Amino acid sequence: MTTPVPHIEIDGSPATDPKVLASLLTGYGHFTAAQVRDGRVQGLDLHLARLDRAGRELFDEGVDGERVRALLRGALESAGRRDAAARVYVHPDLAGGTRTTVTVTDPYTHVPTPQRLKSVVYGRPAPHIKHVGGFGQTYYGEAVRREGFDEALLTSLDGEIAEGAVTNIAFWDGTSLVWPSAPCLHGITMTLLESHLESVRRRVTRDDLPGFRAALVTNSRGISPVGGIDGVDFEVDEELMVRVYEAYESVPWDRL
DSSP states (O other): OOOOOOOOEEEEEEEHHHHHHHGGGSSOOOEEEEEEETTETTTTTHHHHHHHHHHHOOOOOOOOHHHHHHHHHHHHHHHSSSEEEEEEEEEEOOTSEEEEEEEEEOOOOOOOOOOOEEEEEESSTTTTSSHHHOHHHHHHHHHHHHOOEEEEEEETTTTTTTEEESSSEEEEESSEEEOOOOOOOOOHHHHHHHHHEEEEOOOGGGGGGOOSSEEEEETTTTEEEEETTTTOOOOOOHHHHHHHHHHHHSSSSEEO
C-alpha cells in the first residue's frame, strides 16, 4: 500500500525552507491528530486543550487555539480538502520559541477487521503527552507486524497493560468498558467514548485477559474490535461494537 503524501505547512507557509525543516529534526515536540469532515472536528476543544497543556509543560509556552484553527483551515484550503486526516505538531524553533506544523492527508475510517495484538514490555516516556520521537513504539509496532500481528500492546515487567503502541485499549466485562489505569496517553477517542458509555478505569494485567468478553482499540483513525492478544482469543461482540460506533458518531462535529 502506498502512503499518501501529506500537504505540509509550517506556521501557515508550505514546508520548503531547509532552515525551517531543520527545526523539525530535533526529535522533541508534541502533536495532536484528528479526522476532519466538511471542515469539522470531533472533540475540537479536547485537541486544543491537549496542545496547550503539552506546550506549557515542554516549552513554558501555551498554544493559541484560535491560531491552530486558522492554520488548519488554511492548510485544508491550500490542499483543496474538506475531509482529511490532520495533524498539528509543535516543535522548538532553533532560533527560539516554537514552530507549528500542520499536515493534511487522506482521511481514515474505522477498520472493522478484528485486530490481533502481541504484548511487549515497554512503557512510553511521559505517557500523558502525545509526543514526537516515539522510536520505541514504532520499533515494537513494526516488530510485531513482521510476526503477523496488527499492533503491539505495551505492558510492564509484571504484565500490567497500559496501552497499544499507537492506540488505547478497552475491555468489555459485560457491563462496562474497562480502560487500563496504568499511565498512558488518554486519547481523544478514548475520552469521548468514556463520556458516552459506561466506563471504568482499573488495573488490568495479561492474566486478566481470559476473564473479559471482548476488547477494542481506539485512536485518531477510528475504533476496531480486537480478535486476540497473544494466545487469548476474543469473539467480536457485534452488539457492543454497534453501541460503541453509535456513541462515537453521536459526538458533535465542531467547525474549525
